[in-house]
Amino acid sequence: MAGGRFGLDLARPSRQHWLGYILLAPAVLLIAAIIVYPLFVSVDLSFQNVGIARLDQPRRPFTTANYERLFTSPDFWNACWVTFKLILVVTLACCLLGLGTALLVNNRFRGRSVARLFVAMPWAVPEVIAVVIFAWIFDSSFGLMNWVFLSLGLIDRTINWFSDPAAAFAVVATTMIWKGYPFVSIMCLAGLQSIPEDYYAAARVDGANAWQRLVHITLPNLRPVLGVTTILVMLWIFRDFSIIYVLTGGGPLKATQTLSIMTYEQAFSFFRMGYASAIGVVTLIFCIIAAKLMMRRAPDVL
Amino acid sequence: MRSLWKSIILGSVAAIALSAASLPALAQGKTLKFVSWQKDERGVGDWWASVIKEFETKNPGVKVEWTKVERGAYADTMTTLFAGGKPPEIVHLASFEFQKFADQGWLEDLGPYIKASGLNLEGWAGQNACQWKGKPVCVMMLYFGNIFAYNEEMLKKEGIAPPTNWAEYLAAARKLTKDTNGDGIPDQFGTGHETKGGGGQYLSELMNYTLDAGGRWTDANGKVTINTPQMIEGLARWKEVVKNALTPRDLSAGETRQMFADGRIAMKLDGPWLYPIILRGKAKDQIRIAAPPFNPPLGGSSNILGMASEIPADTKKLVWDFIAIATSDKFQTDYATLAASTPPSPRAKTDGAKAATPHFDLLVQTAQAASKAGVDRIPKGLEIQYNEFAKMIMEESQRMIIQDLDPKAVAATMQAKAEAIQKQ
Numbered sequence: 001m002a003g004g005r006f007g008l009d010l011a012r013p014s015r016q017h018w019l020g021y022i023l024l025a026p027a028v029l030l031i032a033a034i035i036v037y038p039l040f041v042s043v044d045l046s047f048q049n050v051g052i053a054r055l056d057q058p059r060r061p062f063t064t065a066n067y068e069r070l071f072t073s074p075d076f077w078n079a080c081w082v083t084f085k086l087i088l089v090v091t092l093a094c095c096l097l098g099l100g101t102a103l104l105v106n107n108r109f110r111g112r113s114v115a116r117l118f119v120a121m122p123w124a125v126p127e128v129i130a131v132v133i134f135a136w137i138f139d140s141s142f143g144l145m146n147w148v149f150l151s152l153g154l155i156d157r158t159i160n161w162f163s164d165p166a167a168a169f170a171v172v173a174t175t176m177i178w179k180g181y182p183f184v185s186i187m188c189l190a191g192l193q194s195i196p197e198d199y200y201a202a203a204r205v206d207g208a209n210a211w212q213r214l215v216h217i218t219l220p221n222l223r224p225v226l227g228v229t230t231i232l233v234m235l236w237i238f239r240d241f242s243i244i245y246v247l248t249g250g251g252p253l254k255a256t257q258t259l260s261i262m263t264y265e266q267a268f269s270f271f272r273m274g275y276a277s278a279i280g281v282v283t284l285i286f287c288i289i290a291a292k293l294m295m296r297r298a299p300d301v302l
Numbered sequence: 303m304r305s306l307w308k309s310i311i312l313g314s315v316a317a318i319a320l321s322a323a324s325l326p327a328l329a330q331g332k333t334l335k336f337v338s339w340q341k342d343e344r345g346v347g348d349w350w351a352s353v354i355k356e357f358e359t360k361n362p363g364v365k366v367e368w369t370k371v372e373r374g375a376y377a378d379t380m381t382t383l384f385a386g387g388k389p390p391e392i393v394h395l396a397s398f399e400f401q402k403f404a405d406q407g408w409l410e411d412l413g414p415y416i417k418a419s420g421l422n423l424e425g426w427a428g429q430n431a432c433q434w435k436g437k438p439v440c441v442m443m444l445y446f447g448n449i450f451a452y453n454e455e456m457l458k459k460e461g462i463a464p465p466t467n468w469a470e471y472l473a474a475a476r477k478l479t480k481d482t483n484g485d486g487i488p489d490q491f492g493t494g495h496e497t498k499g500g501g502g503q504y505l506s507e508l509m510n511y512t513l514d515a516g517g518r519w520t521d522a523n524g525k526v527t528i529n530t531p532q533m534i535e536g537l538a539r540w541k542e543v544v545k546n547a548l549t550p551r552d553l554s555a556g557e558t559r560q561m562f563a564d565g566r567i568a569m570k571l572d573g574p575w576l577y578p579i580i581l582r583g584k585a586k587d588q589i590r591i592a593a594p595p596f597n598p599p600l601g602g603s604s605n606i607l608g609m610a611s612e613i614p615a616d617t618k619k620l621v622w623d624f625i626a627i628a629t630s631d632k633f634q635t636d637y638a639t640l641a642a643s644t645p646p647s648p649r650a651k652t653d654g655a656k657a658a659t660p661h662f663d664l665l666v667q668t669a670q671a672a673s674k675a676g677v678d679r680i681p682k683g684l685e686i687q688y689n690e691f692a693k694m695i696m697e698e699s700q701r702m703i704i705q706d707l708d709p710k711a712v713a714a715t716m717q718a719k720a721e722a723i724q725k726q
Contacts, residue, residue: 052406054385141488141550150486158487162498162552163704249499252700268378269689271402 039284042277050274066278075254075262076279080286083258086173087237087290093177094233095226098184103218105185106192116189123182131246134175138162165255168248172256175243180236184229191225192218231294238287259283333365334620335390337380340605341370344578346641353628360627364620366392374500377689384408389610391621397431397442397603398502398692401685404434410609411437415622421629425648427673428603431680440606441629442646446573447601447668448510449661450594453585456490456568465595468514468539471569475548478568492548494567496555501692503555506600506679508699510571511543512536513677514596519691519720522676524683526724529717537702537709545703563589571600574643574665591661594668601672602679638662644669687723694719 010019045053046067048060070076101119105112122130137144138161146158161167199217208216219226241260244250250257250265257265259279267276336354340346354366369390371379377399383389384403393400393409403409416423416438423429423438428445432438452464456478465471475492482490495507512518517533520526527533543549550561562570563583570576571594580589593599607628609621627633634647638655644665645652656662684691695716702712 052381052385052402054387056387140552141491146487147485156486160551163700165704251697252704253697265693268381269693271381271689 042280045274046277046281048274050277051271053273053277060274066275067282069275070278070282075257078254079257079259079262079279082169082254082256083238083286085169086176086256086258087234089173090176090180090237091230091233093173094180094184095230097177097181098229099188099222099226101181101185102188102192103214106189119185120182122178123186125179127179127242128246130179131175131243134171134178135247138171162248163252165253168252168255172244172247175247176237176240179243180233183236184233187225187229188222191222195221227294231291234290234294235287238283238290259286331363331365332617332620333367334392334617334624336366336368336392336394336624337371337383337390338368338394339371339373339376340394341368343575346575346637346643349633349637349640352636352640353624353633356627356633357624361620361623366624384610387612389612391610391613391617392624393440393608393610394605395440395608396605397428398680398685398688400432400440400606400608401434401688404439405686408611409434409439410611410618411439412441412609412622412625413438415609415618415625419622419626421626422649427644427646427648427669428678429646431603431678432606440608441625442603443607443628444604444643445602445646445669445673446604446644447665447670447672448571448573448594448599449576449591449664449668450569450571451562451576451580451589451591452569453562453565453567453588454590455585455588456565464590464592465569467595468511471595472539472542472548475543475569476546479546479548488547489566491550491561491567493543493569493571494553494558494562495543495549496553496558497544497549498552499554501689501694501696502679504696504699505692508536508540508695509679510594510596510600511539513598513600513675515539519681519695520683522682524681524724526683526717526720528720529713534709534713537699537712540699541702541709545706571596573604574641577642577659577661591664593664597671598675598677599668599672600679601669601677684720684724687726690723691720694723 009015041055044059047062047064049063049065050060105116105119109115136142140146140158140160140162143161145161146155149155150158159167161171195218199221200213203213203217238258239260240258241264244256244258244261245264248256250261260283263276263279263283266272266279338350340350350368354368357366358364373396376396380389380393380395380399380403384406389408393403395403400409415421423441426442428442429438432440432442450464457464457474460474460477462474462477463470465474471493478490478492479488480490481488496503497507512533513536515532515536517530517536518527519533544551550558550567553561558567559570559572559576559579560583561567562576563580563585565583565585565588577591580586583589607625609618609625613621629647631647631649631651634645634650635652635654637643637645638650638652639658642655642659642662642665652662652666659665680688681691698712698716698719701707702709
């Protein structure tokens with residue numbers, strides 16, 4: 001029985017690692033089927049002039065025309081700029097808001113559990129529902145936001161939130177921040193709870209004030225967690241589609257057209273799947289570069 | 303061990319033999335897939351259900367699997383189904399999107415089926431649009447003309463008669479747009495158009511004004527004709543309406559229709575599908591329907607029925623049976639009554655529809671007026687590039703409004719961009 005029916009003795013010390021490979025094999029094969037294979041197909045399509053792609057179609061001649069067109073297209077560079085702006089604004093705001101709320105609910109006070117629940121709630125709301133709520137809040141004719149701003153005297157006429165490029169970008173960024181900050185908050189809260197209380201006690205004895213304790217104890221200890229969280233938030237913004245698509249569809253005047261929206265539009269509105277694949281491949285490269293840069297800044301963990 | 307193998311082989315042979323014997327039974331149990339965005343639409347959805355019921359009665363053992371896909375996700379879903387080699391056998395598409403599918407060779411040439419069945423498509427509204435590379439790849443299911451609906455009470459309160467031309471319409475829209483509760487936010491609008499969403503709907507809304515001004519996107523030969531005085535006038539009118547907020551901004555077509563039905567918008571130009579929405583609205587008793595103040599009215603082909611080309615021959619026969627039922631005189635007559643829309647068939651009897659829909663004659667008149675003027679939402683010569691063209695027109699129109707550009711300059715830009723799109 002030791003050798004088994006196939007003569008494979010997994011109990012032998014020299015073959016003990018085989019069991020690990022065998023157990024991993026289904027997962028590896030699944031990942032290869034649903035991630036690696038489509039990735040290769042995508043890269044392959046990006047070098048062909050394909051309208052609507054079909055796997056049973058004969059391969060079209062190799063061409064770099066999609067990439068040549070992409071790098072000379074003002075729309076592509078605009079999408080890169082919009083994506084970059086969105087990443088910068090949303091990541092920064094999510095981190096500040098997430099860290100702030102985590103510090104707040106890490107304190108002991110009455111109703112802390114309820115406060116923690118409220119902080120985490122936006123994360124639990126399905127993305128499309130959140131977007132519909134925000135679309136109504138910012139509705140140009142009947143939305144809450146125009147009424148609040150007018151009532152407070154901040155504006156003297158209604159803002160067309162989705163017809164003005166700057167306003168539309170602000171609405172998209174606000175929605176993404178609202179949806180994204182709880183994740184940072186939860187991660188930071190977990191990180192905060194792992195910092196030994198002794199550090200703070202010692203700092204207090206040394207006369208450190210709250211700001212000094214934050215800068216010299218909390219932030220350095222949270223750095224690994226914040227590093228990973230920032231990368232994950234950044235990648236989420238890179239790939240997020242539904243918030244922008246439902247709110248603005250990338251408009252007006254391409255003010256909210258990110259790389260993911262551009263990819264979708266080229267593939268499914270204009271049926272240029274070769275060109276869309278080229279945008280997807282370039283987006284992937286950008287993601288890898290951005291993640292690598294961030295990983296360098298968080299060497300303790302990654 | 304040998305006896306085990308023997309049993310397996312014998313069992314397999316028996317299973318194959320049984321399967322072969324039951325093949326006709328399996329063919330009887332066939333299912334045809336039918337994907338549509340109209341499944342839950344009051345009226346037209348009921349009509350599709352009646353067609354399916356009739357088909358299943360006539361073909362015992364054959365079922366139609368009817369699936370709803372939202373209009374917003376329709377093109378993606380259908381593209382994925384066709385590209386994945388699993389298209390719905392019965393193909394339902396919008397008239398502005400079927401060209402891409404036909405161009406891929408995914409839609410069957412219906413010519414031989416039409417000929418064999420003797421289906422007479424003479425005078426069938428919008429059927430010319432179904433010709434692709436000289437072959438009929440579909441049957442048009444609706445060709446409509448816009449109607450003009452207005453809130454009589456709101457107009458009377460301001461002492462305004464229903465407008466009959468652009469000048470009267472603009473004056474009425476200006477007078478009817480107001481802040482009724484004094485909170486500084488206009489909450490009543492003279493008219494209503496979708497200004498958010500897809501290029502196709504935006505283009506249709508804008509065309510109400512360009513057509514009345516005498517403009518066309520392309521001529522009969524497919525040559526782009528945007529940089530003309532008529533189109534410039536049409537664009538100026540659109541700018542006047544949107545920039546001055548005579549329509550609520552950033553609403554979808556559905557939201558705008560609902561606002562009209564609820565009495566927040568005074569005048570609305572729309573297709574026959576507006577009426578069922580009016581009937582469910584708060585202001586249904588105040589709303590009247592009349593001929594549009596614009597000439598020619600916006601009209602055009604709406605949706606088509608076709609057959610996937612990559613399906614077995616016996617399935618094709620069944621799909622044609624389905625199309626034959628939908629296009630039969632009886633069901634075209636039912637279409638007028640149930641969907642409260644103009645049936646494309648010239649042989650449909652509309653007496654029942656006239657009794658159920660008070661303005662049915664008007665629907666027929668506007669559809670005929672649009673058809674006579676050769677109006678369609680899909681410009682000739684830009685069928686394949688329609689989505690890109692519509693998106694470009696939407697963006698340039700938005701730019702005109704946001705950056706307060708001269709319509710003359712905008713028309714020139716549109717002309718150049720449309721020509722570039724056409725050349726691709």
